[in-house]
Amino acid sequence: MTEGEFIAALRTLPLHPGARGLTDDGAVVDAGALFVTTDSLVEGVHYLASDPPGDVAWKLVATNLSDLAAKGAGVEGVLLNYPIGDDAWDRAFLAGFGDALRAMGARLIGGDTVSLRGARTLTLTALGSDAAAPVRSGAQGGDALWVTGTIGDAGAGLTIAQGSDGPAELLEAYRRPVPRLAEGRALAPVARAMMDVSDGLLIDAGRMAAASGVAVTVDLDAVPLSDAYRAWGGDARAAATSGDDYELLFALAGGAVPPVAATRVGWFAVGEGLSLIEHGRAVALPSSLGFEHRGS
Amino acid sequence: MTEGEFIAALRTLPLHPGARGLTDDGAVVDAGALFVTTDSLVEGVHYLASDPPGDVAWKLVATNLSDLAAKGAGVEGVLLNYPIGDDAWDRAFLAGFGDALRAMGARLIGGDTVSLRGARTLTLTALGSDAAAPVRSGAQGGDALWVTGTIGDAGAGLTIAQGSDGPAELLEAYRRPVPRLAEGRALAPVARAMMDVSDGLLIDAGRMAAASGVAVTVDLDAVPLSDAYRAWGGDARAAATSGDDYELLFALAGGAVPPVAATRVGWFAVGEGLSLIEHGRAVALPSSLGFEHRGS
Numbered sequence: 001m002t003e004g005e006f007i008a009a010l011r012t013l014p015l016h017p018g019a020r021g022l023t024d025d026g027a028v029v030d031a032g033a034l035f036v037t038t039d040s041l042v043e044g045v046h047y048l049a050s051d052p053p054g055d056v057a058w059k060l061v062a063t064n065l066s067d068l069a070a071k072g073a074g075v076e077g078v079l080l081n082y083p084i085g086d087d088a089w090d091r092a093f094l095a096g097f098g099d100a101l102r103a104m105g106a107r108l109i110g111g112d113t114v115s116l117r118g119a120r121t122l123t124l125t126a127l128g129s130d131a132a133a134p135v136r137s138g139a140q141g142g143d144a145l146w147v148t149g150t151i152g153d154a155g156a157g158l159t160i161a162q163g164s165d166g167p168a169e170l171l172e173a174y175r176r177p178v179p180r181l182a183e184g185r186a187l188a189p190v191a192r193a194m195m196d197v198s199d200g201l202l203i204d205a206g207r208m209a210a211a212s213g214v215a216v217t218v219d220l221d222a223v224p225l226s227d228a229y230r231a232w233g234g235d236a237r238a239a240a241t242s243g244d245d246y247e248l249l250f251a252l253a254g255g256a257v258p259p260v261a262a263t264r265v266g267w268f269a270v271g272e273g274l275s276l277i278e279h280g281r282a283v284a285l286p287s288s289l290g291f292e293h294r295g296s
Numbered sequence: 297m298t299e300g301e302f303i304a305a306l307r308t309l310p311l312h313p314g315a316r317g318l319t320d321d322g323a324v325v326d327a328g329a330l331f332v333t334t335d336s337l338v339e340g341v342h343y344l345a346s347d348p349p350g351d352v353a354w355k356l357v358a359t360n361l362s363d364l365a366a367k368g369a370g371v372e373g374v375l376l377n378y379p380i381g382d383d384a385w386d387r388a389f390l391a392g393f394g395d396a397l398r399a400m401g402a403r404l405i406g407g408d409t410v411s412l413r414g415a416r417t418l419t420l421t422a423l424g425s426d427a428a429a430p431v432r433s434g435a436q437g438g439d440a441l442w443v444t445g446t447i448g449d450a451g452a453g454l455t456i457a458q459g460s461d462g463p464a465e466l467l468e469a470y471r472r473p474v475p476r477l478a479e480g481r482a483l484a485p486v487a488r489a490m491m492d493v494s495d496g497l498l499i500d501a502g503r504m505a506a507a508s509g510v511a512v513t514v515d516l517d518a519v520p521l522s523d524a525y526r527a528w529g530g531d532a533r534a535a536a537t538s539g540d541d542y543e544l545l546f547a548l549a550g551g552a553v554p555p556v557a558a559t560r561v562g563w564f565a566v567g568e569g570l571s572l573i574e575h576g577r578a579v580a581l582p583s584s585l586g587f588e589h590r591g592s
Contacts, residue, residue, distance in 0.1 A: 024431055025363045026333030034330060037322030040377045040410045067321045081336045081419045114336045118414035123377045125334065125421050135320055
């Protein structure tokens with residue numbers, strides 16, 4: 001596609017009014033305090049060249065908006081930096097990008113197009129309004145640790161994407177995660193700490209505890225697993241150490257009940273470190289708690 | 297450099313308070329209506345792998361902040377998306393990036409680091425406050441066309457960077473342009489249309505006229521040239537068709553005097569199209585008016 005064709009296609013997507021039809025060098029966003037986050041995906045590092053372009057687009061949007069969800073922010077809009085150069089890929093990317101914007105209620109604010117040269121780098125910047133959630137450092141001893149949805153589906157989906165057998169439902173959880181935007185807004189006023197589960201439940205729980213200066217214990221038997229994941233043969237240990245779930249992990253005062261569907265998976269205490277309980281007994285931590293270092 | 301080392305180095309640069317020390321997944325910016333612009337530079341497309349990394353960093357910041365200058369915006373801060381992977385290059389980039397932030401009064405808000413894979417893609421997103429300038433479409437018949445600074449120095453600098461002889465001053469104009477931020481803020485209340493000269497004076501003047509629905513005439517004899525550019529042997533025609541000047545081009549009501557140092561280089565009239573005057577006579581347009589299509 002040419003730059004003109006690509007921008008013409010972008011103009012058919014939901015546009016932020018500040019984008020003024022993508023006719024100028026920038027956009028004006030007037031929404032009070034803005035939460036700003038940006039992520040880049042590199043071909044061969046964050047996704048495979050053989051991955052469906054529409055799914056790559058979806059994930060680019062979903063991972064950024066999941067950061068907004070974790071802040072209890074509304075979705076103001078997104079900016080896209082995109083390398084044009086492979087017609088079929090560009091068109092499939094745009095289709096998935098439009099699907100994601102519409103599904104998540106996001107609007108395009110602007111961006112930049114460049115010529116494709118070698119491995120693709122895709123960058124999305126998301127702006128959120130009314131960020132109201134606490135940061136990840138507010139958990140206190142006595143708080144309970146909760147998580148939305150189910151854990152492990154995306155990790156199973158990655159295995160399936162790499163060639164294993166398994167149901168489309170799990171592959172979809174990996175390729176088209178849905179950020180918990182509504183849940184994030186409902187949780188923001190009551191959570192003491194909140195983050196999204198991107199690298200793995202255990203590693204992210206440990207990070208929340210470390211940032212908060214308290215200890216955390218996770219009960220493996222409480223980790224919520226989907227029927228599809230159980231039927232596929234997945235267990236809680238694998239679920240808690242795989243990534244890409246994009247569920248919300250949050251701390252609530254002990255005894256408080258969350259305003260959204262969620263599962264209590266552990267508790268915080270005075271002290272430090274991450275501990276694990278399985279079948280009622282303390283067990284050793286697995287050698288890998290999740291994605292330690294993703295270069296992003 | 298590792299991601300940790302790179303982020304530690306970023307923490308020594310001027311940080312936006314919303315960045316909270318670059319410890320979280322995003323930043324909060326509370327500055328009223330924000331003007332948002334983003335640009336990506338691709339190695340081999342927008343700069344050469346052999347270009348000094350510090351100069352590439354400078355230009356990445358300068359080109360984005362020049363977009364803010366053209367909107368009369370204050371510099372709220374910038375986000376950087378950066379591929380880590382070549383130690384010497386990374387360190388030299390950071391040095392130039394810090395130089396640019398300090399020289400232009402910009403602060404780092406956040407960003408993302410990824411692993412370098414193939415040709416580098418560098419992305420900067422700039423947020424500006426109090427954008428007050430008109431867009432490029434407000435010029436009216438009878439208005440005068442003005443430009444700040446001198447034109448052509450950066451174009452000569454590009455030739456010198458490619459191996460021609462010439463003074464360091466012109467090379468510097470190409471490699472380390474200084475966006476006209478203070479001038480943009482002073483001009484915002486009085487200009488009827490404003491943009492930065494990035495692709496060439498003639499092509500950008502034509503774009504302003506087209507966006508405004510009027511005709512524009514540029515007087516080549518009036519194009520401001522530096523002593524260094526004249527001594528190097530440059531002429532007005534080459535200057536007006538080369539890019540990367542990052543001066544401000546703006547329309548003022550006929551007879552009005554700008555509040556900053558600037559040169560009147562033409563006028564708008566009812567009608568359409570771009571015309572050229574040289575030695576008091578209408579002359580044909582050059583075959584190239586500037587960078588027609590840069591893929592960005």
